[in-house]
Amino acid sequence: MSDTWAIEMERVNKWYGRFHVLKDASLKVAKGERIVICGPSGSGKSTLIRCINHLEEHQSGRILVEGHELTSNLRAIDEVRREVGMVFQQFNLFPHLTVLENCTLAQIWVRKRPKAEAEKTALELLERVRIVEQAKKYPGQLSGGQQQRVAIARALAMDPKIMLFDEPTSALDPEMIGEVLEVMVELAEEGMTMLVVTHEMGFARKVADRVVFMDYGRIVEEAPPAEFFENPKHERTKQFLSQILVGH
Amino acid sequence: MSDASLQREPPDRPWSALAVEWLREHLFSSWTNILLTILSIAFIAAVVPPALDWAVFSAVWSGETREACLGEGKGACWPYIAGRGGQLIYGFYDAVERWRVDIVYVVGAIGIAWLMIPRLPGKLWVGLAMVFAFPLLVYVLLSGGLFGLPIVPSSKWGGLLLTLIISLTGIVVSLPLGILLALGRQSELPVIRWLSIGFIEFVRGVPLIMILFMASNLMPLFLPSGWNPDKLLRALVAISLFSSAYMAEIVRGGLAAIPKGQREAAAALGLGYWRTTLLITMPQALKISLPSIVSSCISLFKDTSLISIMGFFDFLQVIKAGNSDPAWSTPNTAFTGYLFAALVYFAFCFGMSRYSAYLERTVGGGKVGTGKA
Ligand SMILES: Nc1ncnc2c1ncn2[C@@H]1O[C@H](COP(=O)(O)OP(=O)(O)OP(=O)(O)O)[C@@H](O)[C@H]1O
Ligand SMILES: [Mg+2]
Numbered sequence: 028m029s030d031t032w033a034i035e036m037e038r039v040n041k042w043y044g045r046f047h048v049l050k051d052a053s054l055k056v057a058k059g060e061r062i063v064i065c066g067p068s069g070s071g072k073s074t075l076i077r078c079i080n081h082l083e084e085h086q087s088g089r090i091l092v093e094g095h096e097l098t099s100n101l102r103a104i105d106e107v108r109r110e111v112g113m114v115f116q117q118f119n120l121f122p123h124l125t126v127l128e129n130c131t132l133a134q135i136w137v138r139k140r141p142k143a144e145a146e147k148t149a150l151e152l153l154e155r156v157r158i159v160e161q162a163k164k165y166p167g168q169l170s171g172g173q174q175q176r177v178a179i180a181r182a183l184a185m186d187p188k189i190m191l192f193d194e195p196t197s198a199l200d201p202e203m204i205g206e207v208l209e210v211m212v213e214l215a216e217e218g219m220t221m222l223v224v225t226h227e228m229g230f231a232r233k234v235a236d237r238v239v240f241m242d243y244g245r246i247v248e249e250a251p252p253a254e255f256f257e258n259p260k261h262e263r264t265k266q267f268l269s270q271i272l273v274g275h
Numbered sequence: 276m277s278d279a280s281l282q283r284e285p286p287d288r289p290w291s292a293l294a295v296e297w298l299r300e301h302l303f304s305s306w307t308n309i310l311l312t313i314l315s316i317a318f319i320a321a322v323v324p325p326a327l328d329w330a331v332f333s334a335v336w337s338g339e340t341r342e343a344c345l346g347e348g349k350g351a352c353w354p355y356i357a358g359r360g361g362q363l364i365y366g367f368y369d370a371v372e373r374w375r376v377d378i379v380y381v382v383g384a385i386g387i388a389w390l391m392i393p394r395l396p397g398k399l400w401v402g403l404a405m406v407f408a409f410p411l412l413v414y415v416l417l418s419g420g421l422f423g424l425p426i427v428p429s430s431k432w433g434g435l436l437l438t439l440i441i442s443l444t445g446i447v448v449s450l451p452l453g454i455l456l457a458l459g460r461q462s463e464l465p466v467i468r469w470l471s472i473g474f475i476e477f478v479r480g481v482p483l484i485m486i487l488f489m490a491s492n493l494m495p496l497f498l499p500s501g502w503n504p505d506k507l508l509r510a511l512v513a514i515s516l517f518s519s520a521y522m523a524e525i526v527r528g529g530l531a532a533i534p535k536g537q538r539e540a541a542a543a544l545g546l547g548y549w550r551t552t553l554l555i556t557m558p559q560a561l562k563i564s565l566p567s568i569v570s571s572c573i574s575l576f577k578d579t580s581l582i583s584i585m586g587f588f589d590f591l592q593v594i595k596a597g598n599s600d601p602a603w604s605t606p607n608t609a610f611t612g613y614l615f616a617a618l619v620y621f622a623f624c625f626g627m628s629r630y631s632a633y634l635e636r637t638v639g640g641g642k643v644g645t646g647k648a
Contacts, residue, residue, distance in 0.1 A: 082539055108545040119540035123559050132554060133544035178540075185544060 032091070033058045033189050033220040034079060039088035041074060048074045049085065050244040058188075061221045063231040063252075066241035067267060072224040075241065076191045079222070080111040093188055109137075112182030116194040118174045120166035120181070126153065127162040130181045138185060145184075152180040156210050172203030176210055183214075190214065192223040226271055232256065240264050330614060344605040351611040355603045362593050366433020372425065375416045376436055382412065383439075391630060393637070406447055413440065429507035433588035435619070441514055441589070442576040448515035449575070450568070453522025458552065460527055471523070478520035484581050486513050491585040510582050518575045525567045529560030562638055569631035573624045591616055 034056040041049040048071045056062055064072050077083040078090060081097055081104045090097040092107045121129050130149035134140045140148070153159040156176040158169075166174050175195055182190060192211065196204040208230050215221055215234040225231070231238050231252050238255040240248040240263075248255070248264045259265050302312045333350035335343055344352035356363070365373050386405040389395050419426045432440070459471030478486070490513035495503060533556050541551040561568070580591040588596065594616045598609040 080543055082542060105545060105547075108543065111543070113540075113543040115536060115540065117534075117536050119534075119536035121537065121540070121555055121559075123562065133546060136550050136554065137545040181544070 030094075031057055033060070033093060034222070035089070035091040036075075036079075037089045039075075039078060039085045039090060041078065041083065041085045048244050049078070051088070052241075052244070052246050053088075054239065054246060054249075056189075056220060056222065059218045059220055060236045061215050061219075061234050062223070062237050062239055063235040064222065064224045064239045064241060065226055065228075065231070065267070065271075066247075070241040071244040072241055073193050076113075076193055076222050076224060079189075079191060080108050080113055082113075109185070110188045111191060112185055112187035112189070113191045114175070114178050114182055114193070114195050116198050118166070118171070118178045118198070120174055120178055122166050125163055125165055126158070126169070126177050129166065129177060130184045133181075134184050149180070149184055152183050153177070155183075155213075156180045157206075170203060171199045172206045175199065175203075175207045179207075179210055179214070189220045189222070192221065192225065194224050194226075196225065196227060228256070228271065240267065242267070329610075341603050341605050341608075344603075344607060350607065351614065352603070352605050352607045353611065355597070355605075355608055355611055356615050358603065359593075359597045359600070362597065363434045363590065364436065366436055366588055366593060367431045368433070368436070369425075369427055369431065372419075372427055375419075375424070375427075379413050379416055379436075382409065383443075410444070410447075429505055430586075432507070434593045435590045437582075437587060438576075438579050438590040441511060441579045441582060442572075444511050445514045445518045445575045445579070446572050448511075449518035449522045449571075452515065452519035454526050454557065456519060456523035457526035457530060460523065461530070475520045475523050478517055479524070483514075483517050483578055484584060486517050487581060487585055489513075506585060507587075510585055510587065514575070514579065514582070518571065521571050521574075522568065525564045525571060526560060528567070529562075529564035530556060532563050533559050562635075565631055565635055565638075569627055573627055576623060576627070577620060590619065 032055055034054070036052055036054045039049055039052045040047070052071075052075060054062075054075075064075065066072050074083055078085045078097075079092060084099060085097075093110045095103060095106045095110075097103060097107055120126075121132070124132065127146065127149055130152060131142065131145040134145035134148060135142060138145075150159055150162065153162055156179055158173055158176050158180070161169060161173060161177075166177065169177065179195075195211070196207050199207065204227070208227060211221075211223070211230065212234055221234075223230070223235075235252050237249050238252050239246055240255070240259075240261075242263050248259065248261050250260075255264075256268065259268055303309050329350040331350075333348060335349055335352050335354060338344065338354040339358075341352075341355070343354055361370070361373075365376050368376055386401060386409060389401045390398060390405065395401075415421055416424070417427065417432065418429070456471050456475055459467045460475065462468045462471070487510065490509040491506065494509055498504070537555055537559070538551060541555045546554065580589055582589055583592040594612045597603065598612045600608075
């Protein structure tokens with residue numbers, strides 16, 4: 028069973044104080060599958076994917092990542108974080124380190140790679156996201172799109188099996204969105220397991236195997252993109268799609 | 276060819292026009308500004324020339340005894356400072372043993388300069404040596420009792436030597452201790468958190484002079500009899516603990532300014548608490564709080580003069596004692612002494628302040644404290 032699933036979430040519930048953010052969320056993601064998660068603001072998309080690497084703790088239900096069950100046990104959390112990379116809306120690069128150091132730090136301290144090897148890996152990845160010539164600069168000297176590509180390289184440097192993206196392009200100026208999506212499309216084509224929270228429906232159509240729609244903390248609908256866009260089942264989904272597709 | 280070369284550039288504006296514009300913008304932009312400008316000029320005209328005259332032009336610069344400084348219309352008596360220079364620098368350290376203090380000064384100056392000059396290599400090792408080996412060297416050299424060095428009790432240390440020992444120890448101890456206290460204050464372990472908060476708030480709520488008073492008079496009452504730590508050691512502990520409470524609050528402020536995305540990104544990469552703190556949050560927090568940290572060091576340096584209440588003769592106290600030395604008694608002696616003290620304190624504090632400004636500009640590239648550009 029757990030050989031085929033990258034992520035298994037079973038009836039996951041989470042509360043912030045008395046506020047019920049995730050309601051019986053169940054989702055299975057196969058290895059190599061690309062999932063796009065969308066839904067209105069505040070519907071719990073970020074919370075859902077942040078539970079997968081335990082940036083948020085769920086209170087009931089089960090989450091298994093590559094067969095490891097997430098408990099509050101620190102070792103289990105470490106185990107899972109090793110397999111999961113994350114890219115944030117605000118990039119969250121380390122501003123006091125150069126681009127290269129951003130990409131080698133965790134390799135050296137968590138993966139225990141020798142510095143030279145870590146730098147080689149980092150440079151290869153920076154090459155892949157087409158930003159290798161900026162390796163010696165500090166994040167503050169780069170544009171938003173460049174920073175986000177560095178953030179992707181930084182996450183990839185840990186050799187994750189799964190990549191989580193939380194609205195990776197929403198903080199970017201329109202002309203920079205393309206360069207980041209391009210990198211993500213390439214990553215998808217290479218077979219990475221990806222969970223992407225985004226409202227870029229073009230991206231969803233192009234690479235997603237399934238689109239998941241969330242509303243009020245519930246997973247309302249999940250379907251392959253063609254079906255999801257052409258033939259949504261739920262009223263809420265139709266409403267959301269009409270809003271978002273007009274906006275684009 | 277284009278006719279661009281034929282077009283006349285407008286002539287550069289003359290310097291005089293720029294100067295007039297600057298004056299108008301900065302000194303005479305409004306009626307309040309004009310008033311302030313005039314008042315400031317009047318104040319400077321009234322104070323600076325007489326002060327300068329007293330300290331420099333009418334001052335006595337050479338001579339061996341107080342007689343040189345007596346007489347109508349004479350200003351500062353600088354030979355007095357020269358005559359008592361030994362005590363200012365060494366305190367009451369035995370004259371034949373002063374070479375030991377010299378070594379401490381020279382090694383200390385080289386070590387600190389090495390750390391401050393960016394081009395020099397091996398900062399880590401020099402830094403470690405300065406923090407761990409140097410104090411040991413200072414202690415062995417100055418106290419004596421080993422290697423056939425005669426013992427010089429700490430009650431004889433004084434002057435600039437004592438001021439520097441106390442302030443440097445205070446700085447070197449309070450920074451790491453303050454960092455630990457700041458982390459302790461945010462710890463998830465209640466006991467550690469409460470102890471840190473209690474310590475910080477207690478120390479910050481009490482004047483330094485009282486802590487010194489407790490260290491000198493009350494502490495011996497609490498310690499087991501027969502164990503009577505050196506008075507200087509008690510002063511060092513008191514000053515270091517006092518300063519670390521302030522350092523802790525400064526560092527906490529810096530940590531609070533780090534966006535939470537930094538910790539999340541570190542966690543997502545698999546870095547644990549200590550590595551996140553050591554590699555991600557603390558370096559940024561220290562950079563943000565650098566100006567406040569240096570301010571605290573400057574305060575500490577000046578506050579060392581309070582240890583005179585424990586009976587020590589620090590730099591200021593030695594000056595004060597010298598001012599009433601009958602051999603140099605002139606109408607200008609005391610003023611000269613205090614002016615000199617002020618100049619020395621100023622030189623050290625201004626140096627620290629400039630160095631911090633330099634560090635702010637150069638350390639660790641880019642703006643810290645925001646997740647994005
Ligand atoms: N730390 C928190 N404490 C309390 N409530 C929170 C916290 N974080 C999020 N919430 C609430 O939980 C709900 C879901 O938040 P979440 O960030 O998962 O939404 P989202 O779907 O990602 O929305 P967006 O599109 O705006 O990013 C929101 O109503 C939010 O206000
Ligand atoms: Mg969100």
